[in-house]
Amino acid sequence: MKKSMGRFFTQERRRILYAYAAAVLLFLGGEAVRPGFASVASIEAVLVVATFVGIVAAGQTFVILIGGIDLSVPWVLNGAAILLVTASLGQDARAPYALALTLGMGAAVGLLNGVGVALLGIPAVVMTLAMNGIMEGLTLGLSGGLTCTACASYAPPLVQAAIHGNLLGVPHALYLWLAVILLVSFVLSFTAFGRSAYAIGNNLRASYLAGVSVTATTIALYTLSGLFSALSGIMLVGFGGQASLGMGDPYLFQSIAAVVIGGVYILGGRGHYLGSVAGAISLVALVSVLLAMNMPDYGRSIIYGVIILVLLLLYGREESRY
Amino acid sequence: MPRDAARRLRRSRSSHRLGQNAGLILVCLLLAACILGYCAIFHVSQQRFPGSFELTSTVNNTMPLAMAALGQTIVVVTRGLDLSVGGIIDLTNAIAAVAMGESAASMVGWTVAVLAIGAGLGLINGLLVGVGRLQPILVTLATLSIFQGLAIWVLPQPGGAIPPAYSDVLANGDYPVSLFYVVLAALLWHAFRRSALGVAIFAIGNDEQAAAANGIRLVRTKILAYVLGGMFAAAGGLFLAATATAGDATTGNGYTLTSIVAVVLGGVSLFGGRGSATGSLLGAFVITMIVNLLFFAHIDPLYQAFYEGLFLIIAVIASTGVGSYFRRRG
Numbered sequence: 001m002k003k004s005m006g007r008f009f010t011q012e013r014r015r016i017l018y019a020y021a022a023a024v025l026l027f028l029g030g031e032a033v034r035p036g037f038a039s040v041a042s043i044e045a046v047l048v049v050a051t052f053v054g055i056v057a058a059g060q061t062f063v064i065l066i067g068g069i070d071l072s073v074p075w076v077l078n079g080a081a082i083l084l085v086t087a088s089l090g091q092d093a094r095a096p097y098a099l100a101l102t103l104g105m106g107a108a109v110g111l112l113n114g115v116g117v118a119l120l121g122i123p124a125v126v127m128t129l130a131m132n133g134i135m136e137g138l139t140l141g142l143s144g145g146l147t148c149t150a151c152a153s154y155a156p157p158l159v160q161a162a163i164h165g166n167l168l169g170v171p172h173a174l175y176l177w178l179a180v181i182l183l184v185s186f187v188l189s190f191t192a193f194g195r196s197a198y199a200i201g202n203n204l205r206a207s208y209l210a211g212v213s214v215t216a217t218t219i220a221l222y223t224l225s226g227l228f229s230a231l232s233g234i235m236l237v238g239f240g241g242q243a244s245l246g247m248g249d250p251y252l253f254q255s256i257a258a259v260v261i262g263g264v265y266i267l268g269g270r271g272h273y274l275g276s277v278a279g280a281i282s283l284v285a286l287v288s289v290l291l292a293m294n295m296p297d298y299g300r301s302i303i304y305g306v307i308i309l310v311l312l313l314l315y316g317r318e319e320s321r322y
Numbered sequence: 323m324p325r326d327a328a329r330r331l332r333r334s335r336s337s338h339r340l341g342q343n344a345g346l347i348l349v350c351l352l353l354a355a356c357i358l359g360y361c362a363i364f365h366v367s368q369q370r371f372p373g374s375f376e377l378t379s380t381v382n383n384t385m386p387l388a389m390a391a392l393g394q395t396i397v398v399v400t401r402g403l404d405l406s407v408g409g410i411i412d413l414t415n416a417i418a419a420v421a422m423g424e425s426a427a428s429m430v431g432w433t434v435a436v437l438a439i440g441a442g443l444g445l446i447n448g449l450l451v452g453v454g455r456l457q458p459i460l461v462t463l464a465t466l467s468i469f470q471g472l473a474i475w476v477l478p479q480p481g482g483a484i485p486p487a488y489s490d491v492l493a494n495g496d497y498p499v500s501l502f503y504v505v506l507a508a509l510l511w512h513a514f515r516r517s518a519l520g521v522a523i524f525a526i527g528n529d530e531q532a533a534a535a536n537g538i539r540l541v542r543t544k545i546l547a548y549v550l551g552g553m554f555a556a557a558g559g560l561f562l563a564a565t566a567t568a569g570d571a572t573t574g575n576g577y578t579l580t581s582i583v584a585v586v587l588g589g590v591s592l593f594g595g596r597g598s599a600t601g602s603l604l605g606a607f608v609i610t611m612i613v614n615l616l617f618f619a620h621i622d623p624l625y626q627a628f629y630e631g632l633f634l635i636i637a638v639i640a641s642t643g644v645g646s647y648f649r650r651r652g
Contacts (some may be wrong), residue, residue, distance in 0.1 A: 137625045139620050309464045
């Protein structure tokens with residue numbers, strides 16, 4: 001019995017548990033700093049904000065599992081938010097078309113990232129960094145620096161309601177995230193596609209020799225990452241109502257932090273999206289605690305950096321080889 | 323017969339050299355093309371050829387990037403990547419703008435201090451990568467966030483002041499004095515390339531295991547590479563402050579991307595062990611020339627990041643393509 005317990009709580013599963021424990025501790029700590037922080041309404045608010053990070057982190061988890069990274073998150077997300085409002089002009093009738101266009105844009109950018117990495121052999125950092133620049137230039141240029149008349153449109157009421165509404169006292173956004181969590185976890189744990197992602201992350205050459213279609217899987221994973229960034233952009237603009245410049249900037253760092261906090265091994269092959277979910281929740285809880293303590297913006301960006309470094313030192317170290 | 327063999331040897335050696343310097347030759351051609359195109363488009367729109375003023379402003383605008391690219395080169399050659407370059411430039415630029423006084427002693431003292439701060443920031447990166455055995459990308463992404471935060475803490479609003487005398491020395495508006503620093507940097511690189519540390523850095527980038535087996539101290543070399551990278555980024559921050567005559571804690575952000583573009587355009591391999599800082603310096607000038615070209619071609623500056631990203635991808639594809647072509651032939 002004890003032996004099977006030990007086998008169930010592998011190092012990876014322990015890390016996921018630690019991440020959830022950290023989230024609980026942060027809520028308790030927040031309650032100490034500001035009473036009412038751990039109330040149901042406040043926890044719900046934190047979870048809704050964590051949804052945006054968590055959905056970006058789904059894509060980031062996919063690409064980090066194969067030893068890649070997606071640095072194009074900020075402007076794919078920002079571009080998606082602006083594309084949604086400019087394509088829909090705030091009208092429900094145009095919403096389906098705008099949604100399809102925006103998600104298609106995200107997937108297309110991700111596809112290009114994947115093609116660059118898998119077929120052209122460009123390092124993932126460089127490819128996705130360049131793609132971030134391309135999306136930034138296109139977004140700024142085409143919207144005239146967000147001065148275009150359509151840019152001031154609001155998100156269609158349909159999209160806003162889809163994020164803000166409640167069902168049985170729980171915000172819609174959380175159902176959406178739950179669906180993403182179930183879907184991504186299923187794909188990772190129970191499909192051949194998910195298993196080949198782990199295989200590629202563990203040993204690219206061996207998985208190629210074992211018949212895993214490395215190129216197709218890599219391209220598909222980057223495509224999914226672009227898609228999730230765009231989805232998060234749509235949800236964010238639905239939540240806030242209007243698009244703004246720079247709204248995607250925090251999400252690169254937060255998505256990577258969520259993945260690292262959640263115990264996904266940064267060189268690929270180990271970890272699970274359930275960990276990244278816990279990472280996103282504890283990260284947003286931490287930010288909320290810092291906000292409650294009136295910590296200024298720059299203080300938060302310093303603390304993000306320090307937390308990532310500490311966590312990496314705790315469990316992201318490479319083995320000493322020589 | 324021996325003569326024939328010798329000729330074959332000579333031919334293969336020259337072709338080998340061509341292969342080794344393909345990136346450098348490519349960036350020279352690219353820069354020449356950019357300059358020709360710039361002169362042509364300038365002549366069409368201004369009815370005269372660019373003169374001393376255009377040269378001076380081009381060199382002054384390039385200096386921060388040239389310095390950042392130099393630092394980036396050293397790190398990239400070890401098979402690392404420094405994403406914190408933008409943060410180091412932000413922070414050092416802010417410190418210089420806040421602290422520097424009018425007196426000569428203050429200017430010299432703070433120049434040294436800012437370079438030392440840059441080296442110290444690089445030391446943090448180096449320790450985390452070398453001793454901490456962490457991924458360079460993640461370390462420098464995290465320190466980028468920290469340095470950017472510190473920069474805004476030092477200088478919350480754009481402002482501060484750089485003494486005019488300091489700007490005259492580093493970024494003289496009347497004469498292309500800065501060309502001197504470019505030449506100096508290239509000469510320093512050639513001395514460095516042959517020094518023990520320079521050889522060690524290239525050895526690590528080529529094959530870490532073989533380098534260690536040959537007695538190269540990996541941790542120490544990596545740390546020093548990041549220290550030098552941080553110091554040159556700080557020099558970039560000083561040049562930026564001198565050109566702008568004031569400080570801004572966010573203008574450095576773009577240098578992370580552009581320094582990598584410059585390095586890749588300059589023919590430095592992102593897989594380590596290949597390339598030269600001379601190429602990166604030229605790559606930095608290519609980027610400035612492209613921005614100038616876009617300006618005269620009346621392309622909205624809002625699209626600048628788009629072109630930088632596009633050129634980065636094209637440059638990576640071209641350099642890997644050309645490199646593998648020459649290696650296959652050689």
